Amino acid sequence: MSLIGKEIGDFSAQAFQNNSFKTVNREDLRGKWSVFFFYPADFTFVCPTELEDLENNYAVFQKAGCEIYSVSCDTHFVHKAWHDHSEKISKITYPMLADPTQALARDFEVLIPEAGLAERGTFIVDPDLKIVAYEVNAGNVGRNAEELLRKVQACQFVREHGDEVCPAKWTPGAETLKPSLDLVGAL
Secondary structure, three states: OOOOOOEOOOOEEEEEEOOEEEEEEHHHOOOOEEEEEEOOOOOOOHHHHHHHHHHHHHHHHHHOOEEEEEEEOOOHHHHHHHHHHOOOHHHOOOOEEEOOOOHHHHHOOOEEOOOOEEOEEEEEEOOOOEEEEEEEEOOOOOOOHHHHHHHHHHHHHHHHOOOOEOOOOOOOOOOOEOOOHHHOOOO
8 A cells, every 4th residue: 555645644743853852743744845864773883874864965955945853763862872873874963853652653654663663764745744755775785865856856846846746866957848639658
């Protein structure tokens, strides 16, 4: 079953951001683009490389009007401890959401129940709180922030220009396609 078009459920989560704790809830996302970037656990191996890659591209996501939320089933206290002890994680300025009750992982259908961890799931959520794109990777395969940004930009473009679609490798400013009978079999 696809999650495309699913409205995210109500939630309230503690986040660690900019050396402080704050609460993030569903209504904080309304009217904005968001990325939920689930990862298995703090103090692991592939995760810090992904989270650092997101941080290295965070300003571009913000310029595109998109907030990043990294999410694991750890507590916000563990996020702070990881931030304080890892060179890669200490750079992070976007919110790191805590999901110790696994409610978010369950809602986004990335929970590994027997492990109490989340899969490597990436979700683009539109301003109406609906999932418009997602991908779930095996735990040992890292993700690429630049490709994720390209997908966010494509989702934003399609939302704004409903009569056009973005072909493979589309980037902002590149040609799009206008679906029509003339295009059938022409590509």
